[in-house]
Amino acid sequence: MFVARVEADRVRSLAGVKFEPDPGLTVIIGPNGAGKTNLVESIFFGLTSRSFRTSDRRDLIPFGSSYARCRVTVSGTGVDHTFMASASRSEGNRFTMDGARIEQAEAVVHRPKVTVFSPDRLELVKGPPAGRRAHIDSFVAARWPGQAGVRASFGRILAQRNALIARISAGQADTSQLSTWNSQFAEAGSALAVSREKAVGELGERWESSAGELGLEGPKSLSYRPGAATTAEEIRTGLDEKLENDLRLGRSSWGPHHDEIRLELDGRQLRRFGSQGQQRLGLLALLFAERSALLEAGGQAPLMLLDDVMSELDAHRRDRLVERLLEGGQAIITAAEGELIPDREGICRVAITDLLAAAEGGQPEDSDPGSKEIGSADPGAAA
Ligand SMILES: Nc1ncnc2c1ncn2[C@@H]1O[C@H](COP(=O)(O)OP(=O)(O)O)[C@@H](O)[C@H]1O
Ligand SMILES: [Mg+2]
Structure with a gap:
């Protein structure tokens, strides 16, 4: 199982950002403040409906907006599944798979386990x-x-x-x-x-x-x-x-x-x-x-989301890290500078600035953050 597609419809500074990671190792490169961590957080949010940075999901709502929403499509088992997580000030949190509400216990069966490294997790x-x-x-x-x-x-x-x-x-x-x-x-x-x-x-x-x-x-x-x-x-x-x-x-x-x-x-x-x-x-x-x-x-290799992992390692260790990640499983890592990433075959490099330039500026705000999946007939809108 791997993440084939991410649509950060609106999450923090990201609007309408679409991203198709490699089934192997993808490196997201870009300057500080560009939104790399936000993108990694979006992937985690779409897959789990939670954040690894905050226990209050409303933090993910873009400033001045009323909700956050991300979709993540998981491939590799023959049938693709699209997860959608949203957080809304007025309607609470919502988590669906292929348009139907789903509980964590069931979601974990259809998505990869996710492992996160981020400076925010140093508390561990x-x-x-x-x-x-x-x-x-x-x-x-x-x-x-x-x-x-x-x-x-x-x-x-x-x-x-x-x-x-x-x-x-x-x-x-x-x-x-x-x-x-x-x-x-x-x-x-x-x-x-x-x-x-x-x-x-x-x-x-x-x-x-x-x-x-x-x-x-x-x-x-x-x-x-x-x-x-x-x-x-x-x-x-x-x-x-x-x-x-x-x-x-x-x-x-x-x-x-x-x-x-x-x-x-x-x-x-x-x-x-x-x-x-x-x-x-x-x-x-x-x-x-x-x-x-x-x-x-x-077991399945967990999806590794490694945010800002390279800065602390010397060149030799960075090489070992990348070598390990290339051994199998999917990994998405971020780096401020492309030079920090060893020059090896099999690494997919993505500039966050390219993703932002290609973004469609987000969907116009609709009042129901989950409406596209559920339809307006869903009576249990507020989670
Ligand atoms: N809820 C939010 N709404 C809009 N922008 C936000 C929100 N939360 C954080 N940001 C902005 O996101 C930017 C940081 O993005 P981040 O992903 O941490 O950058 P990077 O990891 O590339 O250094 C900052 O400019 C910050 O103000
Ligand atoms: Mg960051």
């Missing part, structure tokens, strides 16, 4: 552990689809146990109801911890070698640091021991919601002691490690 390496936990959990879902639900199951049970703990602390409930929740917490927590341990086990060596290849010098390690135990039995026992503390705090103070996935260089945490450049390489290596694990497991 240098931010708090929650981001890394969520990221590893999404790798688990991609690698072992049958375990896609473990994160959400634990999250639900944690919320319910927390609510009960808070009621007990406030004297509104007694501890007799706790044992059922503790058992469920232990089962779900163990499933989650085991999946993370397995994922990190698959990614560890790959991360270390990718990071070395990209230029992160020195001994490295990627490790799983459980916030609690990994077996259900140990977790249940632990919960009993921590009960007093939980009741004092009014929440579950112990469990896999305190897990850490630690990236280390020279025995020190990359998040705390790494330079910005080292953190960037650490993130990029993590994405490559995941890609190689998925490929080796016989």
